[in-house]
Amino acid sequence: MKNKTILILGGYGGTGRSLAYLLLKETTVNIVIAGRNESKAKSIADKLNLEFKDRVRSVYADTSNVTSLENSFRKIDLVLFVTTSPQDVLNVAKTALKLNIDYLDVLFEQSTVEKLKQIEDEIKKKKRTFITQAGFHPGLPAVLVRFAAKYFDNYDKAIIGMAMNAKFEKPESTIDLINAARDFDAVVCKEGKWRKANFKDIVTIDFGSRFGKRQCYPLKMEEMIKLPSIYGLKETGVYVAGFNFIVDKIIFPLIFISHKIKKNSGTKLFQKLIYFGVNKLVSKEKGVVMVLEAQGKEKNKPLNLKLILEHEDGYIFTAAPIVACLKQYLKNKLPIGLGMMGQIVDEKRLFKDMENMGIKISIGKIEKF
Numbered sequence: 001m002k003n004k005t006i007l008i009l010g011g012y013g014g015t016g017r018s019l020a021y022l023l024l025k026e027t028t029v030n031i032v033i034a035g036r037n038e039s040k041a042k043s044i045a046d047k048l049n050l051e052f053k054d055r056v057r058s059v060y061a062d063t064s065n066v067t068s069l070e071n072s073f074r075k076i077d078l079v080l081f082v083t084t085s086p087q088d089v090l091n092v093a094k095t096a097l098k099l100n101i102d103y104l105d106v107l108f109e110q111s112t113v114e115k116l117k118q119i120e121d122e123i124k125k126k127k128r129t130f131i132t133q134a135g136f137h138p139g140l141p142a143v144l145v146r147f148a149a150k151y152f153d154n155y156d157k158a159i160i161g162m163a164m165n166a167k168f169e170k171p172e173s174t175i176d177l178i179n180a181a182r183d184f185d186a187v188v189c190k191e192g193k194w195r196k197a198n199f200k201d202i203v204t205i206d207f208g209s210r211f212g213k214r215q216c217y218p219l220k221m222e223e224m225i226k227l228p229s230i231y232g233l234k235e236t237g238v239y240v241a242g243f244n245f246i247v248d249k250i251i252f253p254l255i256f257i258s259h260k261i262k263k264n265s266g267t268k269l270f271q272k273l274i275y276f277g278v279n280k281l282v283s284k285e286k287g288v289v290m291v292l293e294a295q296g297k298e299k300n301k302p303l304n305l306k307l308i309l310e311h312e313d314g315y316i317f318t319a320a321p322i323v324a325c326l327k328q329y330l331k332n333k334l335p336i337g338l339g340m341m342g343q344i345v346d347e348k349r350l351f352k353d354m355e356n357m358g359i360k361i362s363i364g365k366i367e368k369f
Contacts, residue, residue: 003028005031005076006032006076006078006326007059008031008080009034009080010083010084011032011034011080012044013035013173014314014315016035016044017044019319019322020033022316022357024052026353026357031045031048031057032057033056033058034058034060042058044058045057045058063091069092069095073095079104081106082105084172084173084175089107093105097126100128101128103131104322105132105133107132110222112132113133116130120338124338129329130339131334131340132338132340134341135322136288136321137238139341140309141160141224141290142342142343143351145158147351151294151296152303153299154297156234156295156296156297157236157293157294157295158231158292159203159235159292160237160238161214161240161241161293163210163216163240165211171268172271174274186201186217188201189224194228203215216239217241219238220238221342222340286313291309293305294306305364306363306364307362317359323357325341325345325350333349
């Protein structure tokens with residue numbers, strides 16, 4: 001059988017490079033490094049070919065230009081959308097559909113799901129596999145909740161927390177954070193129902209020896225919305241720890257206020273401020289930690305469960321679950337149509353493959369949180 005070819009839009013960025021390397025190491029696919037900077041794409045391709053001979057090439061691609069996308073998508077089987085251009089999601093997805101290739105994105109913006117639903121019927125009609133919201137945030141929260149469900153006869157509570165300390169490669173890499181601060185739309189599930197979050201919904205989560213106890217703020221993740229009805233959860237939600245006082249208490253509020261006054265204003269300024277505030281003021285302990293704190297009953301006895309995933313490299317932590325998901329895709333284990341990664345993968349297989357890629361995973365039953 002011919003090896004599949006995967007094109008990575010934004011393949012010379014931090015996540016793109018990690019994805020390319022792990023895919024080459026873990027699978028037999030060929031890789032195309034794509035983006036607007038041809039020299040960077042070629043440089044990464046040349047470096048990868050030193051270890052993975054003749055399996056990587058580079059090409060120019062501009063997500064805002066459909067003709068450019070059509071030219072770069074020739075003779076590929078799957079496109080990975082890893083750039084910081086969420087506004088171009090339909091350009092990329094529709095071009096993939098037109099050329100009869102599959103699609104996966106690593107976009108944080110929750111509106112991505114609704115945009116892709118506009119072409120969901122055509123995706124099914126053409127029998128393509130389109131995976132959205134891949135990575136670790138979004139991507140892993142629903143997987144953690146699903147994985148823990150097997151330990152409970154009655155599953156009552158599942159709280160996911162994330163803490164990270166990783167530097168940004170460039171100011172433009174902060175755009176997801178800026179958009180999240182502008183369109184703050186956090187939700188929490190209480191008593192089995194989702195509602196809009198407020199300041200009273202801040203929680204404290206223990207992230208272990210790497211980060212300790214941290215205050216965490218609620219987010220909205222589309223992949224989580226259906227889980228209370230599936231598992232009977234009374235309480236659930238996804239929470240993220242802040243960066244530092246300057247970023248959390250000064251820069252983020254300024255972004256929110258500025259957006260209310262004039263929509264999408266000050267983007268370049270805020271990119272520079274967050275880049276400086278995170279990169280220059282980070283603590284010494286690097287890495288990413290994701291925690292699930294779950295409660296319920298097992299054989300009519302109360303059970304508290306804690307699941308921890310961690311790695312010292314944020315890019316690897318993002319890339320590993322995507323590659324684990326793609327290993328299932330390459331074996332034709334994922335459904336045809338549009339699906340969110342967190343809802344469609346085999347969670348047990350995903351964790352096993354992530355562990356093989358260096359992600360530390362621990363689980364334990366504990367007295368209390």
